[in-house]
Amino acid sequence: MEITINEKKIFSRQSSSFRLRSPSLNALRLQRIFDLFDKNSDGFITVEELSQALSRLGLDADISDLKPTIESYIKPDETGLRFEDFAALHRTLDESFFAGDCECDGSQESDLEEAFKVFDQDGDGFISAVELQNVLKKLGLPEAGEIEQVEKMIVSVDSNHDGRVDFFEFKNMMQTVLVPSS
Structure with missing residues (x-):
């Protein structure tokens, strides 16, 4: 999934307010998000479920752009992201989007x-x-x-x-x- 610098800045500015400062609260929040995205409660988030969830949040993304990125986190012989895989994807995106280039004052x-x-x-x-x-x-x-x-x-x-x-x-x-x- 290609993201330009301008899109990255917009995403950082709009999303940084939802980064909680407590690691334990972040883990709870991430588990809650995983559970919401896992519509059929099978313990996996498929590319389709993630695409639908992003769409409901108004973050329409082309599934063909999402698929290679998400699939790179899915273990062989599994149908989707387990929670650990989802957490790893989240960490990678968090580091990519928020590591040192947030335009907010941090307060x-x-x-x-x-x-x-x-x-x-x-x-x-x-x-x-x-x-x-x-x-x-x-x-x-x-x-x-x-x-x-x-x-x-x-x-x-x-x-x-x-x-x-x-x-x-x-x-x-x-x-x-x-x-x-x-």
């Missing part, structure tokens, strides 16, 4: 602002239940199923009880999840 505040923007789809400075539900749906998470469940998620972090999450509430919530590694 946690900046990372949180970028993450907040992903959820604040209309740019009004707040995350509504509908916006949260839209992002959860794009990620294929079952929590997105019923708006009442999503509203409960909002209420759980809405400290000023206005029915939506502002940046400070989002930041407080994320700081309990993102634990810097030492």
